[in-house]
Amino acid sequence: MxxxxxxxxxxxxxxxxxxxxxxxxxxxxxxxxxxGGILMPVLVAIVIAYLLDVPVTKMEKLGVKRWLATSATLIVFFIITFLLAISLIPIITKQGINLVRDIPLIWDSAQTWLVSLPAKYPSLIEVEYIQSTMQGMNERLVSFGEQVLSASFSSIGNIVAVLIYIVLVPLMVFFMLNDKKAFMQSISSILPKxxxxxxxxxxxxxxxxxxxxxxxxxxxxxxxxxxxxxxxxxxxxxxxxxxxxxxxxxxxxxxxxxxxxxxxxxxxxxxxxxxxxxxxxxxxxxxxxxxxxxxxxxxxxxxxxxxxxxxxxxxxxxxxxxxxxxxxxxxxxxxxxxxxxxxxxxxxxxxxxxxx
Structure with missing residues (x-):
């Protein structure tokens, strides 16, 4: 062997x-x-840089300077992102809050339907089974609600991290796009023969x-x-x-x-x-x-x-x-x-x- x-x-x-x-x-x-956790902003910047590299490269081939093409592409990208955010986030937030409020009503309707099953199919479904299933699901829902609540409080501390992303990620994307050739040469120089x-x-x-x-x-x-x-x-x-x-x-x-x-x-x-x-x-x-x-x-x-x-x-x-x-x-x-x-x-x- x-x-x-x-x-x-x-x-x-x-x-x-x-x-x-x-x-x-x-x-x-x-x-x-x-x-991985520390390098998360770098990964985000790499993803955005890959996304925007095509328009920057095409503009450079047309004779536009690399730094100007990078700046123009980034400005357009972040303007579009900002407009999408201010138009979608309020709607999604409002609908998300309404959905959370309606979850008890949805669950009550589901429980009513489950309770009616033994009467409709007495030979297939037992009342005790339905009751034990509903009790277990209720306990899981309560536990899930507690986890969501604790996560919402803990996310308050991530506001600083979001601000860091807003500042650092655009800077890293700019340097990755503008100095792409220099970075590739640097990486190539440290690789083995x-x-x-x-x-x-x-x-x-x-x-x-x-x-x-x-x-x-x-x-x-x-x-x-x-x-x-x-x-x-x-x-x-x-x-x-x-x-x-x-x-x-x-x-x-x-x-x-x-x-x-x-x-x-x-x-x-x-x-x-x-x-x-x-x-x-x-x-x-x-x-x-x-x-x-x-x-x-x-x-x-x-x-x-x-x-x-x-x-x-x-x-x-x-x-x-x-x-x-x-x-x-x-x-x-x-x-x-x-x-x-x-x-x-x-x-x-x-x-x-x-x-x-």
Whole structure:
């Protein structure tokens, strides 16, 4: 057994380039795992920089100076962000407060329906089972309410952190965009000489991450906007809030769509009951999800969707458990990174150099 493992190790890692790639990945993973909380503003700035790099580069090719292109792009981006924030945040906040207020009414209606089940189906459902289920759910709801209340008080201390984000993130984005070439040269200068595979994987992942971030932002905007408009036309309560949640649910492939279906169905059922309006709501919702999964995602992520859905779900669970939100956000690029690493370590060029 040890001989088989030793043979595999010599075949894959006797090449200094492969060994340097492994060490580089381990160092990066340890840094983000240990200092992930401290580096959060840097990650936010990197995401925004990837998003805005295309217009800056195009303006530079047209003859505009890099610093001027960066400044103009950032000003437009933050103006649009500010206008969206002041137009959406009050509506979402108001609808969120109203939804929280209506949760007891929704739960009372659900309990009334549950209590009526034993009378309708006496041979299938027992009263004791319904009562024990309701008691357990009531206890969980109380516990959840306490957690939300404590989280709201603890979030007051995060106001300073938000102010830091407002100041630091735009500065970091400006420097990342304006001095991109200098930063890339600095990173290149500290890498080891045996960096062929690091460069190969880095170039591939740079393109993948850039396309993924831009595609994901476009997907969130389209799905969220279409869902909000559709819910509003159908006269669904909390339409904008639920539409925005549907938009952000695409951050978590497959799992997000399944989870967000619950609040949409519950609110629709509470408002419309088992009526044709509820049926139209669910049909429209599933049509949006189907168009997103079968049309929009293949167009925006033609490379990423080549990954099997099982690998994507495992990546979401694994990287989300390690790095939280950012692990979920970058689950597909990270899964693609693993695929790129396997390809790099198994490439004929790597094998031939190893045998030589």
């Amino acid at each position: 040890l001989g088989v493992f030793g043979s595999w190790y010599r075949r894959k890692f006797s090449d200094p380039n492969a060994l340097m790639l492994l060490l580089f990945l381990l160092i990066v993973a340890v840094v983000f795992y240990v200092f 045996e960096r062929r595979l690091i460069t190969q994987v880095g170039e591939e992942m740079n393109l993948q991450i850039a396309n993924y971030i831009r595609g994901k932002v476009i997907e969130i905007a389209i799905v969220g906007s279409v869902s909000s408009v559709a819910f509003t036309i159908l006269d669904l309560r909390f339409a904008v809030l639920l539409g925005v949640l549907v938009g952000f649910s695409v951050l978590i492939p497959y799992i997000g769509a399944a989870v967000i279906t619950i609040p949409v169905a519950v609110v629709g059922l509470f408002q419309f009951g088992l009526s044709s309006s509820f049926g139209y709501l669910m049909i429209v919702y599933f049509v949006i999800q189907a168009l997103d999964g079968n049309l929009l995602v293949p167009i925006l992520f033609s490379e990423a969707v080549s990954l099997h859905p099982l690998y994507i779900i495992v990546a979401v669970l694994l990287f989300g458990g390690i790095w939280g939100f950012w692990g979920v956000f970058f689950a597909i690029p990270l899964a693609t990174l693993v695929k790129a690493l396997i390809t790099a370590w198994s490439s004929p060029k790597n094998t031939s150099e190893t045998l030589a």
